[in-house]
Amino acid sequence: MSKESPNSAHQESYLIRTEHLSRTYTMGDQQVHALRGVSNHIDRGTFVAIMGPSGSGKSTFMNIIGCLDKPSGGKYFLDGVDVSSLNRDQLAEIRNKKIGFVFQQFNLLARTSALENVELPLLYADVPASERKRRAHEALERVGLGGRVHHHPNQMSGGQQQRVAIARALVTQPKLILADEPTGNLDSETSIEVMTLFQELWKTGITIVLVTHEPDIAGFAGRVISMKDGRVRIDRRQEPADARAALARERALRAQEHPEELAPGEPAP
């Protein structure tokens, strides 16, 4: 383990704070202004949904707050540390220690077991093998896949694969989980199932920032930020919908309309 950055002693009440964040991409002789000065902050333990039309800068914003990309201008403080001043290695270390990522396409290794997929971030963090296995098992239990640790992603449904990806994101015990359209490839019921997991993680104090196109999905967050043309247009707090209750309703509806689809052993709601 390398030493802590000297700034990390400062405890800020915000987990994320940005000042006039901008990102400009150069495409040939064209300049694309993907972010045009975003000043914002996110409290620890918040569940934020980011919405906005395609091309509005959501992924660019997520990549910067996830330390995967650097801003062209402005400042970014993560957990009190001025991230804009860090080099590549320091960014990689912060990512590994503090952030878990979940993507629309799951991004799992297809021919590798669920367990090994989940162990991967711990491998990068130099955690000993036995400890890696124990923690990966625990994370898979937590997402309800304790019985499938040796399955490969290509033997799993989309919802199961996304749960493996969530286990991989939480195995390092991050403060922050970033999810870019995590339900984009899932049907409604499976999407809500995945949202129950995010809400459970949120209840344990993890901060979650999730990009979605769907208002229903954003309804499960406690705050919604809407972006347009690289700027924050709307930022509102709300009473989050309860994903567990929504899931029960969705299942009851399906049982009514398609009783034959209930999986063997699945309790009729």
Ligand code: ADP
């Ligand atoms: P969203 O996630 O909201 O769809 P993005 O952040 O992906 O939006 O993109 C914002 C703008 O930046 C878009 O106009 C997009 O075409 C442009 N953009 C994103 N990534 C790149 C890149 N790597 N190179 C050039 N332009 C990019």
Ligand code: MG
């Ligand atoms: Mg995007």
